[in-house]
Amino acid sequence: MTSVLARPHGRHPGGAPRRRLVVVGNGMAGARAVEEILARGGAGQFSITMFGDEPYGNYNRIMLSHVLSGEESDADIFLNALSWYRENSITLHAGVRVDRIDKPTKHVFSNDGRVTPYDTLIIATGSRSHMPPMDGLYTPGGSLKHGIFGFRTIDDTRRMVQHAQQDQHRRAVVIGGGLLGLEAAYGLKSHGIEVEVVHSGGHLMNAQMGPDGGAVLRRSVEALGIGVHTSSRTTAVLGTDKVTGVSLRDRDNIACDMVVVAAGIRPNVDIAVLSGLPVERAIVVDDQLRVQDEDHIYAVGECVQHRGEVYGLVAPLWEQAVVLANHVTGADTSSVYLGSRTATKLKVAGVDVASMGLHGPELETDEHIVFSESGRGVFKSIVVRDNKMVGATLLGDSRKVAYLTQAFDRGLPLPEERIALLFDVGGPGGEAGVAELDDGAQVCNCNGVSKGALVAAVMGGCASVSGAMDATRAGKGCGSCKLLVRQVVEWAADGAVEEDPAASYYVPGIPLDKAALMAAIRAQDLRSVSQVFAALAPGSAEDAKSKMGLASLLKMMLADRYIDERDARFINDRVHANIQRDGTFSVVPQMKGGVTSVQQLRRIADVAEKHNVPLIKLTGGQRIDLLGIPKEDLPQVWADLDMPSGYAYGKSFRTVKTCVGKDFCRYGTGDSTSLGIQIESRFQGIEAPAKLKLAVSGCPRNCAESLVKDVGVVAVEGGRWEVYVGGAAGAHIRKGDLLATVDDPEEVTVLTGRFMQYYRERANWLERTYAFVPRVGIGHLRAVIVEDAEGIAAQLDAAMQASVDSYVDPWSERDDPQTPGQFRTSLPLTVLPQVPVR
Amino acid sequence: MSTDPMGTDPMGAHPASADSASYNLGPVDQIPFGEGRAFGVEGEQVAVFRLRDGSLRAVSAVCPHRGGPLADGTIDRLVVVCPLHQHAFELETGCSTTGAEPLRTYAVQADGEQNIILLSSQRVGNYSA
Ligand code: SRM
Ligand SMILES: Cc1cc2nc3c(=O)[nH]c(=O)nc-3n(C[C@H](O)[C@H](O)[C@H](O)COP(=O)(O)OP(=O)(O)OC[C@H]3O[C@@H](n4cnc5c(N)ncnc54)[C@H](O)[C@@H]3O)c2cc1C
Ligand code: SF4
Ligand code: FES
Numbered sequence: 001m002t003s004v005l006a007r008p009h010g011r012h013p014g015g016a017p018r019r020r021l022v023v024v025g026n027g028m029a030g031a032r033a034v035e036e037i038l039a040r041g042g043a044g045q046f047s048i049t050m051f052g053d054e055p056y057g058n059y060n061r062i063m064l065s066h067v068l069s070g071e072e073s074d075a076d077i078f079l080n081a082l083s084w085y086r087e088n089s090i091t092l093h094a095g096v097r098v099d100r101i102d103k104p105t106k107h108v109f110s111n112d113g114r115v116t117p118y119d120t121l122i123i124a125t126g127s128r129s130h131m132p133p134m135d136g137l138y139t140p141g142g143s144l145k146h147g148i149f150g151f152r153t154i155d156d157t158r159r160m161v162q163h164a165q166q167d168q169h170r171r172a173v174v175i176g177g178g179l180l181g182l183e184a185a186y187g188l189k190s191h192g193i194e195v196e197v198v199h200s201g202g203h204l205m206n207a208q209m210g211p212d213g214g215a216v217l218r219r220s221v222e223a224l225g226i227g228v229h230t231s232s233r234t235t236a237v238l239g240t241d242k243v244t245g246v247s248l249r250d251r252d253n254i255a256c257d258m259v260v261v262a263a264g265i266r267p268n269v270d271i272a273v274l275s276g277l278p279v280e281r282a283i284v285v286d287d288q289l290r291v292q293d294e295d296h297i298y299a300v301g302e303c304v305q306h307r308g309e310v311y312g313l314v315a316p317l318w319e320q321a322v323v324l325a326n327h328v329t330g331a332d333t334s335s336v337y338l339g340s341r342t343a344t345k346l347k348v349a350g351v352d353v354a355s356m357g358l359h360g361p362e363l364e365t366d367e368h369i370v371f372s373e374s375g376r377g378v379f380k381s382i383v384v385r386d387n388k389m390v391g392a393t394l395l396g397d398s399r400k401v402a403y404l405t406q407a408f409d410r411g412l413p414l415p416e417e418r419i420a421l422l423f424d425v426g427g428p429g430g431e432a433g434v435a436e437l438d439d440g441a442q443v444c445n446c447n448g449v450s451k452g453a454l455v456a457a458v459m460g461g462c463a464s465v466s467g468a469m470d471a472t473r474a475g476k477g478c479g480s481c482k483l484l485v486r487q488v489v490e491w492a493a494d495g496a497v498e499e500d501p502a503a504s505y506y507v508p509g510i511p512l513d514k515a516a517l518m519a520a521i522r523a524q525d526l527r528s529v530s531q532v533f534a535a536l537a538p539g540s541a542e543d544a545k546s547k548m549g550l551a552s553l554l555k556m557m558l559a560d561r562y563i564d565e566r567d568a569r570f571i572n573d574r575v576h577a578n579i580q581r582d583g584t585f586s587v588v589p590q591m592k593g594g595v596t597s598v599q600q601l602r603r604i605a606d607v608a609e610k611h612n613v614p615l616i617k618l619t620g621g622q623r624i625d626l627l628g629i630p631k632e633d634l635p636q637v638w639a640d641l642d643m644p645s646g647y648a649y650g651k652s653f654r655t656v657k658t659c660v661g662k663d664f665c666r667y668g669t670g671d672s673t674s675l676g677i678q679i680e681s682r683f684q685g686i687e688a689p690a691k692l693k694l695a696v697s698g699c700p701r702n703c704a705e706s707l708v709k710d711v712g713v714v715a716v717e718g719g720r721w722e723v724y725v726g727g728a729a730g731a732h733i734r735k736g737d738l739l740a741t742v743d744d745p746e747e748v749t750v751l752t753g754r755f756m757q758y759y760r761e762r763a764n765w766l767e768r769t770y771a772f773v774p775r776v777g778i779g780h781l782r783a784v785i786v787e788d789a790e791g792i793a794a795q796l797d798a799a800m801q802a803s804v805d806s807y808v809d810p811w812s813e814r815d816d817p818q819t820p821g822q823f824r825t826s827l828p829l830t831v832l833p834q835v836p837v838r
Numbered sequence: 839m840s841t842d843p844m845g846t847d848p849m850g851a852h853p854a855s856a857d858s859a860s861y862n863l864g865p866v867d868q869i870p871f872g873e874g875r876a877f878g879v880e881g882e883q884v885a886v887f888r889l890r891d892g893s894l895r896a897v898s899a900v901c902p903h904r905g906g907p908l909a910d911g912t913i914d915r916l917v918v919v920c921p922l923h924q925h926a927f928e929l930e931t932g933c934s935t936t937g938a939e940p941l942r943t944y945a946v947q948a949d950g951e952q953n954i955i956l957l958s959s960q961r962v963g964n965y966s967a
Contacts, residue, residue, distance in 0.1 A: 081937050509914075530872075530890060542890065542914035544926070567872025567890070571910040571921045574873075579921050583907040631910075819870040826876045826885070826899070826909035 022118035024098045026052025029301025029317040030124030036325030048090045055095030068187030101275035123299040125268035135236035147243030164191040169257040177204040181262035186348040196227035208355035209393040216379040267303045282310045287336040289324040316340035318448030352398040358383045358391030406441040434491045449474035458492040509543025529568035549765040552687045559806040572649035576810040583827040586627040588648035593658040593676035594622030607640045621655040635814035644809045653692045656680040661698035668698035670715025689763040710769040726773025734770045737778035757800040863954040876909040885909040895929035896946035902939035
């Protein structure tokens with residue numbers, strides 16, 4: 001892969017020969033151990049080789065729950081990209097499994113036939129999903145049946161998402177009602193799947209809490225629409241070649257199309273067993289993380305058993321990695337690992353659960369403080385022994401979690417009034433709470449970041465929350481500590497926190513929010529993107545990531561007076577087509593309201609034939625897409641089509657979907673088709689902070705899906721029209737809010753235009769109406785747009801009219817390129833992922 | 839797939855003189871200010887950008903992420919942003935500011951006749967082969 005491969009015995013320039021460090025397992029513990037070793041000068045001592053069964057760099061496994069629920073993309077969870085290995089001269093064998101260790105000769109054997117010598121070996125093989133015994137799990141060939149999943153790796157997660165997104169898959173059963181099972185259930189639920197959790201324990205999360213907390217949790221989980229069956233065991237998965245259901249002991253079968261098994265984990269100890277290392281529940285290590293009775297072999301992470309404990313969380317492995325690195329590098333040979341106290345949190349949006357230590361009193365002298373308000377889903381239980389906290393369960397209110405975690409970790413003395421453990425009783429607020437935390441207190445459990453490390457980052461100049469988070473990685477794990485991180489940073493900066501600067505900016509490169517930016521543009525009469533940078537950007541620096549947003553804003557504000565610099569546009573807007581994965585473009589001609597004609601269809605067919613268009617497809621927006629057109633062919637394709645652009649590429653008004661309406665449909669009460677065409681004709685192509693997709697339906701059956709559109713119109717009995725705004729059914733689902741019900745289609749057009757203009761002027765860059773409408777509130781919108789409470793209606797209407805008047809069909813540019821080589825190919829001519837021809 | 843992908847490219851350039859390894863890619867006017875254009879140079883594809891201050895930068899035209907056409911990217915004085923998935927690369931060094939693999943960079947300048955002269959021998963940046 002890289003040149004470092006060639007020098008396992010290489011000498012470090014000028015130094016002693018480096019020893020060979022081999023790491024088996026490239027997961028969170030393996031990679032963290034190596035980071036700690038590098039931080040102690042390990043690069044000078046060792047040439048490092050890592051083996052990882054998964055064909056990737058190291059990623060944050062914790063975040064798979066968020067990937068499953070769609071809150072995070074799988075590309076964003078990598079902790080160490082492949083370039084990190086290269087930069088640190090680490091030879092990574094990704095996708096390669098180590099099968100055996102030969103202790104006497106100090107070699108590892110991997111499944112690619114390689115034999116690799118080591119001087120020091122680290123085993124960090126983690127765990128795998130446990131498949132409890134039941135019938136029907138496996139195919140006769142021995143692989144898992146189609147539709148059954150574990151939940152451990154990025155590949156598991158991708159496959160689950162893929163499966164869940166297939167239309168015919170509607171129901172899932174999750175086996176296991178612990179942390180992992182609930183996170184899996186929540187993630188699947190976000191894909192619109194019906195989910196039932198089957199749990200063998202008497203209550204959910206029984207490893208983390210007692211039955212009373214479990215009962216409250218159950219209600220919160222059920223409120224998410226997830227079915228729960230406790231005290232029931234799955235005896236078989238039904239279905240011959242794919243999953244059709246599960247059968248339970250003593251209960252009815254549950255029909256389903258997929259099964260996720262989240263019934264615990266088992267440490268990966270096969271290579272240790274095969275190689276003659278001591279294994280009980282996991283690989284046995286001493287307080288220095290050395291494998292028992294071995295001089296040169298260490299182990300770390302979930303695959304180890306230390307003083308009888310096997311952990312299934314990341315916090316312990318951060319602590320282990322530090323001790324291990326101290327010994328491997330000799331940095332601190334007195335360092336010892338004495339075990340970890342673990343706290344867990346559930347990563348399910350809307351259900352806050354934190355738990356640590358004991359669930360309930362065990363000795364007669366233990367105090368138990370309980371508060372339960374099941375109606376609100378709040379439950380708190382704390383166990384105190386000898387005036388020290390030895391356990392806590394907190395549901396539905398996480399405000400005291402940071403303090404309690406610290407009290408638990410360090411055995412702090414507790415307030416006499418125990419109720420202060422559960423609530424802030426008129427005492428100091430959150431800030432004082434932060435001040436009380438001592439420096440060593442762990443703020444981010446996922447990445448092992450202490451309060452002291454955050455404070456040091458702030459003192460070192462990272463005076464913004466995001467800056468401190470970037471510098472320390474705090475808050476970049478499960479994300480549940482972000483509030484606390486913010487509090488610590490604010491406290492440490494002593495009020496001088498730079499408000500997350502970029503958060504309020506309209507575009508990242510200009511430190512102004514939208515209103516201030518628009519005011520400055522007006523005041524200084526700025527008319528082009530480069531003028532805006534020159535006048536308003538720090539150091540007059542251009543910023544590539546700000547260009548498109550500024551271009552759109554200026555066009556909206558200035559209409560005809562805008563000086564259009566083509567380099568400020570995104571490629572789609574430079575060539576009026578949507579770039580595809582292979583660098584070709586797609587062409588979608590306008591087809592107003594989804595209505596077409598013989599002539600249009602014939603012309604499209606002729607063009608597709610003449611240009612050998614690889615794929616002709618009906619879009620979700622009711623028109624026809626010609627895909628796979630090379631850039632240089634675009635002008636000719638448009639000339640041959642001689643139709644206006646459908647704007648399927650811009651941050652702009654896109655389409656109006658319509659249904660057939662009252663002229664044909666037996667239920668239709670309004671002429672939705674012609675109203676849709678009228679709206680599309682009027683607002684075609686106007687730019688906006690994000691896409692605008694509309695629909696008009698002829699009756700409340702809503703065949704054009706008006707309730708989930710940026711603006712959706714529905715004809716109702718009596719010749720009236722309802723106008724909904726802020727609906728969505730893409731990456732987010734939201735039913736639009738009713739803006740108004742009006743008598744006349746003209747009025748619909750006016751309100752639509754006025755709403756869109758208000759949105760264009762007030763929304764943040766890339767903020768769709770589904771975020772904008774709830775942010776400003778439908779009540780406010782009704783007041784401004786329908787009742788003209790602010791007296792700006794006429795102004796909004798006039799501004800929209802100016803945009804409508806300045807509309808020019810972009811495809812008319814075809815005969816007269818606006819810039820040299822506007823349509824010249826940029827296609828790399830090597831093999832790219834080609835769009836397949838159908 | 840042809841073994842010489844540039845063989846058919848009308849833009850394919852060849853060294854101005856046999857030993858210098860400098861290439862004349864034609865007039866700078868082919869590239870609008872603030873944009874880039876792709877050129878085939880001896881079997882390699884190079885994206886040349888003309889910054890708004892008139893200076894030129896040249897990097898490999900193929901995004902290391904998934905092969906995106908960098909000449910179609912958006913630039914400022916420091917970086918080019920790939921149009922496909924928005925990885926950003928420093929125009930001077932080729933290093934990615936978003937964690938992608940680095941790009942190869944080329945020395946480039948305009949000569950007295952305002953032609954683009956690319957020096958392919960001299961590669962800067964941290965590209966490690
Ligand atoms: C062509 C089309 C799919 C199809 O074959 O039907 C399509 C294709 C793309 N959609 Fe879409 N969307 C298409 C209808 C939709 C719809 C349905 C609709 O318009 O009624 C939706 C849900 C409604 C919505 O907008 O929310 C939709 C929600 C999205 C989203 C999610 C937006 C969101 O915030 O929820 C994206 C991503 C984005 O905008 O960042 C997206 C982005 C994309 C992009 C532009 C991705 C990209 O940036 O390249 C796709 C271009 C593919 C290509 O190679 O050209 N597309 N996309 C549809 C074109 C409709 C049209 O005629 O204009
Ligand atoms: C969905 C999910 C959510 C989680 N959420 C949380 C949470 O919120 N908080 C928390 O603290 N913990 C959480 N965890 C647990 C946490 O991810 C683990 O504790 C952590 O990843 C353990 O690290 P590890 O390196 O020991 O094992 P792993 O991260 O599993 O790494 C082991 C690696 O070694 C590889 N390997 C195994 N055998 C071999 C071999 N023979 N040769 C080569 N490579 C091999 C494996 O493929 C794997 O990549 C979660 C886990 C999952 C799956
Ligand atoms: S067309 Fe839309 S849904 Fe389909 S892959 Fe592209 S962005 Fe995703
Ligand atoms: S191809 Fe360039 S960012 Fe993905």
